[in-house]
Amino acid sequence: MYKYDSYDQQLVDTRVAEFRDQVRRRLEGHITEDQFKPLRLMNGLYLQLHAYMLRVAVPYGTLSSAQMRMLGDIADKYDRGYGHFTTRQNIQYNWIKLEEAPDILADLASVEMHAIQTSGNCIRNTTSDQYAGAAADEVVDPRPYAELIRQWSTFHPEFSFLPRKFKMAVIASDTDRAAMRLHDIGIQIVRNDTGELGAAFYVGGGMGRTPMIAPCINPFVPLDRMITYAEACLRVYNRHGRRDNKYKARIKILVHELGKEEYTRQVEAEFAHLLTQGVEPPLAELERIKAQFAEPPFEVGISDEVDRSDPDFALWLDTNCLPHKAPGYIAVTISLKPVGGIPGDASADQIRLMADLARDHSFDELRVTHAQNIVLPHVKKADLYALWQALDAAGLGTANLDRIGDIIACPGLDYCSLANARSIPVAQKISERLSPRSEEIGELKLKISGCINACGHHHAGHIGILGVDRKGVENYQLLLGGCEGADTSLGTITGPGFDEDGIVDAVDRATSVYLANKQGAERFLDTYRRIGMAPFKEAIYG
Amino acid sequence: MAEVQFRFRSDEPVADPGVTVDAFGAQSNAAAVRLEPGDDARDLLPHLGRLRLVEINFPVFGDGRGYSAARILSEAGYAGELRAVGDVLVDQLAYLRRCGFDAFAPEVPLDPTDADAAFTRYGQAYQPAADGLRPIWALRHG
Amino acid sequence: MKILTGNDLKTGAVVWWDGVSWSLHVEDAIDAGDQAETVLAREQATRRVNAAYAIDAARDAQGVRPAHIKERIRALGPTVRADLTLKPADPEAGNWVI
Numbered sequence: 188m189y190k191y192d193s194y195d196q197q198l199v200d201t202r203v204a205e206f207r208d209q210v211r212r213r214l215e216g217h218i219t220e221d222q223f224k225p226l227r228l229m230n231g232l233y234l235q236l237h238a239y240m241l242r243v244a245v246p247y248g249t250l251s252s253a254q255m256r257m258l259g260d261i262a263d264k265y266d267r268g269y270g271h272f273t274t275r276q277n278i279q280y281n282w283i284k285l286e287e288a289p290d291i292l293a294d295l296a297s298v299e300m301h302a303i304q305t306s307g308n309c310i311r312n313t314t315s316d317q318y319a320g321a322a323a324d325e326v327v328d329p330r331p332y333a334e335l336i337r338q339w340s341t342f343h344p345e346f347s348f349l350p351r352k353f354k355m356a357v358i359a360s361d362t363d364r365a366a367m368r369l370h371d372i373g374i375q376i377v378r379n380d381t382g383e384l385g386a387a388f389y390v391g392g393g394m395g396r397t398p399m400i401a402p403c404i405n406p407f408v409p410l411d412r413m414i415t416y417a418e419a420c421l422r423v424y425n426r427h428g429r430r431d432n433k434y435k436a437r438i439k440i441l442v443h444e445l446g447k448e449e450y451t452r453q454v455e456a457e458f459a460h461l462l463t464q465g466v467e468p469p470l471a472e473l474e475r476i477k478a479q480f481a482e483p484p485f486e487v488g489i490s491d492e493v494d495r496s497d498p499d500f501a502l503w504l505d506t507n508c509l510p511h512k513a514p515g516y517i518a519v520t521i522s523l524k525p526v527g528g529i530p531g532d533a534s535a536d537q538i539r540l541m542a543d544l545a546r547d548h549s550f551d552e553l554r555v556t557h558a559q560n561i562v563l564p565h566v567k568k569a570d571l572y573a574l575w576q577a578l579d580a581a582g583l584g585t586a587n588l589d590r591i592g593d594i595i596a597c598p599g600l601d602y603c604s605l606a607n608a609r610s611i612p613v614a615q616k617i618s619e620r621l622s623p624r625s626e627e628i629g630e631l632k633l634k635i636s637g638c639i640n641a642c643g644h645h646h647a648g649h650i651g652i653l654g655v656d657r658k659g660v661e662n663y664q665l666l667l668g669g670c671e672g673a674d675t676s677l678g679t680i681t682g683p684g685f686d687e688d689g690i691v692d693a694v695d696r697a698t699s700v701y702l703a704n705k706q707g708a709e710r711f712l713d714t715y716r717r718i719g720m721a722p723f724k725e726a727i728y729g
Numbered sequence: 730m731a732e733v734q735f736r737f738r739s740d741e742p743v744a745d746p747g748v749t750v751d752a753f754g755a756q757s758n759a760a761a762v763r764l765e766p767g768d769d770a771r772d773l774l775p776h777l778g779r780l781r782l783v784e785i786n787f788p789v790f791g792d793g794r795g796y797s798a799a800r801i802l803s804e805a806g807y808a809g810e811l812r813a814v815g816d817v818l819v820d821q822l823a824y825l826r827r828c829g830f831d832a833f834a835p836e837v838p839l840d841p842t843d844a845d846a847a848f849t850r851y852g853q854a855y856q857p858a859a860d861g862l863r864p865i866w867a868l869r870h871g
Numbered sequence: 872m873k874i875l876t877g878n879d880l881k882t883g884a885v886v887w888w889d890g891v892s893w894s895l896h897v898e899d900a901i902d903a904g905d906q907a908e909t910v911l912a913r914e915q916a917t918r919r920v921n922a923a924y925a926i927d928a929a930r931d932a933q934g935v936r937p938a939h940i941k942e943r944i945r946a947l948g949p950t951v952r953a954d955l956t957l958k959p960a961d962p963e964a965g966n967w968v969i
Contacts, residue, residue: 194853194865201851208846209820214881216918217840218819225791226820234922236945238883267955282955284882308791338855338865344827345800345858348793425797430766464804466857468866475869529951600941601949611951659939 188251188552189334189479191299198341199296202303206230207289214286229309229347231302232288235604239283242305243295247315247333247357248276248555252546255553257298259538265291270538272523272531274595274644275354276314276555277305281602303341308349310340310421314356316364317556320480321511321518321564326378329359331477332386332413335468336374339414346421350428351436353421354393365557366647366671368392368401371438372420379407386413390420390450391442394641398677399439404451412458415467419458423450482513483550483565489515493568500575502626503586508571517568519549521561521578522585522593527619529611530596531559540581548574557644558595558632560588591631591698592622595644599637599654600661606637608654608661609687616691621698628698631711634669647671649712650694651678663690667697667723668715681724696726731814735833735844737826738810743782763814770798777807785830787815796828803829803859822847829859872902872930875910876942877923885945886920887935893920895957897946898934936967943968 191199206226213223227233231242243258250258258278262270265287266280273279283291295301305312313333320328336355340346346353356367359376367373373389385407392401408416420438427445429435442450491514495501509518521541524530533541541561545553548570549563556562566574578584587593594617597603599610614635621628634648638655645651651666662684669678685693700723701711715723733742747763748756750772761782764770773780783802785795799811812832813825819839826848857864874897875888886893887900888910894900903910907925914920927938937943947968948956958964 192869194868198851198853198855198865205850208843212819212843214918217843220915220921222790222818222820234878234883236941237885237948238878282883286881308793341855342824342851343856344824344854345796346793347824348791348796348821350793422797426794430792430794460804464857468864469870471870472866600944601951604941606941609950611949615951661940 188249189246189330189476195338196296196299199299199301199303202230202301203289203292203296206292210285210289225307227285227288228306229304230288230292231305232283232285233306233604235281236600236602238281239285239288240279240281240602241283241288241291241302242273242277242279243300243302244305244312245277245300245555246337247313247319247330248317248557249319249330250545250553250555251298252542252551252553254298254300255542255545256539257294257300259535259542261291261294262535262538264294269532269534271529271598272533272555272559272561274557274559274597274642275305275312276317276557277312278555279598281598306352307347308351308353309347310343310349310353310355313337313340314354314365314370314557316358316360317554317562318364318509318518318564319359319554320482321509321516322360322362323510323512324362325360327359327376327384328477328480329357329376331473331480332359332374332376332410333357334476335414335473336417339417339468343421346425349421349425350430351433351438353424353438355417361673363671363673363675366644366675368675369394369398369644369647369671370401372417373401374413377407383409385409386416388416388420390454391439391447393437393439394644394646395437396434396639396641397437397439398641398646399443400675400677401439402442402447404447404454410473411470412462412467415461416454416458418466419454419461422457422461423453427453483552485513485516485565486567487514489567490569491515493571497572499579499586500572503575503584504571506586506590507588511565513565515568517566517571519563519566519571519574520556520588521563521583522587523560523583524587524593524618525582525585526592526622527615530594530614533561537581537583540577541583544574544577558589558593560593587622587625589630589632590622590625591628591633592618592625593632594618595632595634595648597636597638597643599635599643603637605640606654607639607656608637608663610635610637610643610652610654613652613654613663613687613690616687617694620691620695624698627702629710631698632670633694644671645669646677647675648678649710649715650697652690652694655684657684661687663687665690665693665697665727667720668712670712679720681720682728693727697723700726731834731836732838733812733832733834734838735822735848736810737831740810742832743810747782747784764795764798766792766794768798770801773802773807774805777802777805780807781809782812783807783809784812784814784834787813787817787821790816790818790821796824799825799828799830800859819843819847823851827854827858827860827862872928872935873904873907873925874900874928874935874937875903875907875923875925876900876937876945877915877920880918880921887946888914888920888923897937900928900935933967940969
C-alpha cells in the first residue's frame with residue numbers, strides 16, 4: 188500500500204488547516220454560502236436533506252486496517268454509528284456538523300486520509316479494480332498509476348474550476364471491473380507487441396442524463412508520457428467544454444459534439460506542446476510508488492484445498508470468492524447487501540470488525556468496490572472457514588455477490604437533496620422478494636438510481652431502475668440490458684414507469700421471462716441479448 | 730475599474746486599461762489587452778513582444794478558463810504583467826498564482842490577512858505549473 | 872400556507888420558521904404569508920439559518936404537512952431508518968410522510 192512521506196503528509200495537514208480557516212470565515216460571516224459552497228464541496232462536504240454529508244476519499248478503493256478502523260471510529264464519534272460505501276469506492280457520513288468537519292479531516296489526516304476533491308468541478312477520486320494486485324488476469328497492478336494520477340490531480344491549479352466534475356478510472360486487465368469506459372477518462376494499462384507497458388486512453392464516457400461509452404482516443408501512450416497526455420485531455424476540456432448549460436458540461440458532450448477525431452486532434456496538438464513543458468514526473472517517481480505496492484509476502488507450499496463440508500460456507504465460497512494469483516490464497520468479497528438491508532451501509536462495529544479481519548487475514552488490506560461491497564484481497568484458504576464464521580456472526584456473510592440481492596442503490600430521496608425518488612426501499616423490497624430465488628436466477632446486476640444523475644449506475648445494470656418525480660409522486664422506470672464490463676452496453680427503457688410495488692412486480696416478471704427462456708448456462712444478460720426486449724415487454728405490460 | 734490590490738512585480742504598472750482582443754488586433758500600438766473567458770489566449774502569441782499587460786477577466790469565479798489562458802501565455806514566454814480581474818476571491822488566489830498571475834484586481838477588495846495566508850499557505854505542490862515551483866517529485870528525486 | 876425551512880448553519884439540522892426562531896419540529900411552522908422573502912433574507916444574512924427556502928404546506932388535524940414528499944422526508948428523517956428519525960419511539964410517526 189502507498190505510504191505518505193513527509194511531503195504527502197504536509198499537504199494533507201495544510202489542507203486541514205486551510206479548511207478550518209474557511210469554516211471559520213463562513214461561521215463568522217466573512218464569506219457567503221455561495222462562496223463557501225465550492226470550498227466545502229472540494230473537501231467533500233455537502234448539505235443534504237437532513238444534515239451535512241461528508242464524503243471521504245478512498246483512493247482507488249484501497250484501505251489499511253488502521254484506516255478502516257478510523258472510518259468506524261468516525262462513524263461513532265461524529266455521526267450516528269454507521270457509514271455508507273459508495274459507487275465511487277468512497278465512504279459517506281450522513282449526519283455531519285459543519286463545526287466538527289475540520290476535526291474529522293484532522294482525524295483522517297492522522298491515518299493518511301482526506302476528503303480532498305471528493306466533490307466539486309474538479310478531478311475526483313480515481314477508481315480502480317477492487318481485485319488489483321490479486322487478480323490472476325491483470326497485466327500489472329493498476330494502483331501505482333492511479334496513485335500517480337492522484338498526486339497529479341490533487342490541487343491541480345489549472346483544473347480546479349472545470350466546466351463540471353471529472354472522474355477517472357484505471358484498470359489493467361481485459362475484464363473491466365471498474366466500469367472504466369463509463370468515466371470521463373478511463374485508462375487501461377496494456378502491454379504492446381514488444382512487451383512494453385503503456386496506457387490506453389478512453390475519453391468521454393459517463394452516465395448521468397446522457398449516458399455515453401467512451402471511445403478509445405489513443406491505444407498506447409507510453410508510461411513516461413501518461414500524465415502529460417492526461418494534462419492535454421484536461422486542458423482541451425477546460426478551454427472548450429460547455430459552460431452555458433450544466434447538463435451539457437461534461438467532457439462526453441464535448442467529445443460527442445466535436446467528434447472523437449477532432450477532439451483527439453486537439454489533444455494531440457496540446458500534447459505535442461506540453462511535452463516541451465516538463466510536466467511529466469520522472470519514471471523514478473513511478474518506480475518509487477510501485478515499490479510500495481509490492482506483493483505481500485505470500486507463503487509458498489501451502490494447501491490449496493478448502494473443506495466444503497458446511498453447505499452454507501460452500502455456497503458463500505462459490506459465490507463471493509475469486510481465484511487468487513498466489514496458490515493457497517483467495518480474494519473474498521464481503522457483501523454489504525444483507526437480504527432486505529440498505530445497500531452499502533455498514534455499522535461502526537461492522538467496519539471495525541472488517542478492519543480486524545483484514546489485519547489478521549489479508550495482509551492488512553481492504554478494498555471498497557464500486558458495487559458497494561468490501562474486499563479482503565489476500566486471504567489464506569486455510570483461514571477461510573474461520574473468517575466466514577466471523578463475518579456471518581456479524582451479518583456480513585451473505586452469499587450474493589453479483590446476484591439479484593447484490594443491488595447497487597444510491598442514497599435516493601431518503602438522504603439526497605438531488606433525488607426525485609427513494610432508491611433504498613425499492614432495493615429492500617426486491618431483495619426480500621427475489622433473494623429466495625437467488626441461486627436459480629444466478630448472475631444478475633441490478634442497479635437503482637433515485638434521479639437522472641445516475642449515481643446508482645442504472646444505465647449499466649442488467650436490470651436498471653430510475654426513480655423520477657411524476658407530479659410529486661415517486662415513479663420508477665425500468666431498463667434492461669445494461670452492462671459495465673468489457674462488453675459495456677447501455678440499458679433500454681422498457682416503457683411506462685411504475686409505482687413502488689409495481690416496479691418490484693415488473694422485476695419479478697422480467698426474471699421469470701429469463702428463467703423461462705434461458706438456454707444452457709446463459710446469464711440474464713445473455714438471454715436478454717439473444718431474445719431482445721419484446722418478450723420482456725409483453726410479460727411486464729401484457 | 731477595480732484597483733490592483735496585490736502585485737508581485739517591481740516594474741512600473743501600465744497605466745492604460747486593457748483593450749478587447751478584437752481592438753488589440755486592430756491597434757498596432759496597444760500594450761495592454763483584456764481577455765474574456767471565451768477568448769483564445771493563443772491569438773495573442775504572435776504579439777507577445779509588444780504586450781506589457783494582460784488582464785484576464787473572471788466574470789464568475791467558477792469559470793476556470795482563465796487559468797488555462799494564463800498558463801498558455803506563460804508557457805509561450807510572456808513575461809509582462811498577468812492580472813486577474815473580476816470575481817477574484819481569497820480561495821482562488823493560490824491557484825491563480827500558480828498559473829502565472831502576478832497581479833490581482835478583485836472587484837470586491839479582499840481581507841489582506843486572509844489573502845496573505847492564501848498566498849503563502851502551501852509551500853509545495855505535486856505538479857509543476859507557471860510559478861517556477863519545483864514539484865514534489867523533483868524534490869523527491871533531487 | 873407558505874412555510875419556511877432550511878438548515879442550521881453549524882449543525883446542518885433541518886429547521887422550520889416558527890415566527891420567532893427556527894424549530895426542529897415542522898409542527899411549529901407558521902404561515903409566513905407575504906413575509907417569506909423578507910424573513911429569508913434577514914435570517915440568512917444574520918446566519919441564523921442556511922440554505923433556507925419557502926414551500927407550500929397545509930395544516931390538518933395532526934399538524935403542518937409540507938406539500939412535497941422531499942420536505943415531508945426532511946421533516947421526519949429517512950424512511951428506511953425509523954431509529955434515526957425525530958420520533959424513533961413512535962412507529963406510527965411516519966405514516967403521513969409517504
